[in-house]
Amino acid sequence: MTASIRDAARPFTGGTLTALLPRTTRLLGLGEPTHGVEAFPELRNEIFRHLVEHEGYRSIAMESDCLAALTADAYVTDGTGTLDDAMRHGFSHGLGASPANRELVRWMRAYNEQRPPQERLHFHGFDGPLEMTGAASPRPALTALHDYLSAHLDLAWSRETLDELFGPDERWTNPAVTTDPTQSVGRTPEAKELRLVVDDLRTLLTAHTPHLTAATSPDGWWRADLYARTAAGLLRYHAGMADTAPTRVGTLMCLRDAMMADNLGAIVGREARRGPTLAFAHNRHLQKDRSRWLLPEGWGPLAGRTLEWWSAGAIVGTRLGEQYAFAATTFGTRGSDVPQPDTLEGRLSALPDTRAVIDPVRLAAVLDRKPTPRVPTDHTYLPLDPATTDQTDAIIFVKEI
Template sequence: MPDHPYQTLNDWIAREAIPLSLNSPEIFDAAVDSMTAALGDSVELLGLGEALHGGEEGLILRNRLFERLATAHGYSAIAIESSFPRGCLVDGYVAGRGPASYAAVQDAGFSHGFGRLDANRELVEWMREYNADPAHRIKLRIYGFDTPTEFGSSDSPRRLLQFVLDYLSSVDSAAGAAYRERIEALLGDDADWEDPATVFDPTKSVGQSPAATALRVETEDLIAELHARRPELRVLSGNDRYREAMQYAAAARQLLNYHAALARNPGDRVSRLLGMRDAAMADNLAYMVARERDRGGRVFAFAHNSHLQRGKMEWRFGTDLYEWHPAGAHLDAIFGPRYAVVGSAVGVSDENGIGRPEPGTLEALLTAGPGPVRLIPTHRGERLSGSATATLPTRRGSTKNPGYFPLTPRSLTDFDWLAVLDATGYARGGPPLQQ
């Protein structure tokens, strides 16, 4: 490695890019081994971002990467960008409990329709098979770490609160019944919480109604009870169950706060909502890391680049510009060097409306060398001279997939490594894209 900055991006790429193929297991595994060695043993949470939702090869890359991390590098769990409370259904299936078929969890266990993606089914089935082998002492877990919200709607807090109430009732039936009576009287109809109109019209939201405000107070009281009784409850239920109940309670609090924010109409309303979502995602991942640490394991997280990047997120929607701190920025503050993240990039994807990258863009430079996939360390931009990136143009986006964000010069500081694919198709099982 040079002890001075590379003067050109081409020098950096030629010297440090590790070419590989998704179809060559030995070469792929060796590249992953080199990357994990370079990241060091302190990493407890490794993120892989995807440049777009709906890239088939990006999902295959994720599956292959997790398989290697699990079998050779001590990773015991994968966390994906899907609803936190739904994730326990898929984890039960992976553990050999509950439903007997993937079909029973593909919708109930995932948000955003992600359960219908073939690559997700393949991941889950591989994990279930892995766990069924008695030779594997540490069983793999799968989590959802997203908030129970969609771009077009948000869940009722009922599912989260019922989980906590069921837990409390299991260790103290009288206290559980008392809280349940008060909370269920305030929940109302789920359809009122989940009305899609609330996303764009604050007046449609029930988040600041008298009942919702009272429910927030009851939720705080419930959390205070669990917190004050921690020594007793940990003995009665075990630390893992107690900690899980506390995380569900925290998620319920965050969701109620989100609904309250939906009902307000300040100028920064959308940015605030996006920031609240990402902050909650980071809190969920921190809980998962702590839980896996107790088992001697590590966590691999997979989501869109925009959630896992370290730097501030900027998103232009029409004429509006939204800015917020993504989950990766929170994780960097929480974990420091114990958090590392690999960002993804793609050259061409006809199915996703992504043409050939324009000359001089980062994608064009990165896909010019050996491939069809390559891993390359960014060194957080420290080994690239300022002149090398100062005038770097950004490529055009997608004509079909609004969830595609190109790389920018900031990507070199937002990510520790980049995974660059020459091309990708559209994810098998994904909903049709607009033409």
């Protein structure tokens, strides 16, 4: 059996990975199986360099705050600020502390220094301004949208009106809302009014696209559209946080990935004339099939419940068709966590290479039976579902981390 599995595997290189992808790919989703392990962003850096130098890719999108990423992109494209500023203010989820992320931003800036604007690499975030402990206030996004529009159009709302509807930001960022939905302001009359305001402003932004683009720039309009998407998404998310139903957490997962998918679609549209985009996030956010997560201990009465939702990859993949490709990563041994021989990771661990690219079609053809799902000792690691590996375009296996 080991020899048969070897027929489905090749030693890892950027070229062996891209050989498995459709030539029509405009967005490549590269997933990682867990966060906080430098081996996977380091692998991403290696892949991105290959994609830029040999496949014409001109942008990367990360599972990080879409608004904060504007700071990192300004440094990468124009040298605005410093590398330290970009890492401190250009990331969310603590990702700015990652040495691999710092090396990515440094390399992108060095690549761009001697190139004209149309050939420079761009850095995007495609997550909302969200953390596990809650969501940001929609005020910065909505006021930035308002300021952009009010400079060129007569609006029915003033900044003072918006401030009155928002009230103190502490109401929106109250950490107690994470466990007590009754403390959320997401379904108050003021929040509902703000959702109507955002809807009207987004309509104005669309209706006056030619005038606004000419008066500012295509990039200026794109940023305003980003503010609009983010304000609308945050207001929806806060409304979800105010939900007292048992399905609340699942609803929030759906809302987050829907926001991610909208951002990815907008990024692909912006980059369409320049080249394809690499998206990097957890496998569960980029996979093409339905995502599932068994809530671990620590989730109170929800522990042991399985959440299901359509990932950002599944949503954007439906929209893009063969222009979306997904490469999943997984690993064998991590310290004392050694996969059982009958699991997918256990079988792949018999491969001779420390890193390998697996063709899922060939893999399915040589397996005599479906592997047993892996049960990890670390709840932050979500193994690949062996029943759905046929919905990936490639699997990258790291034998030990």
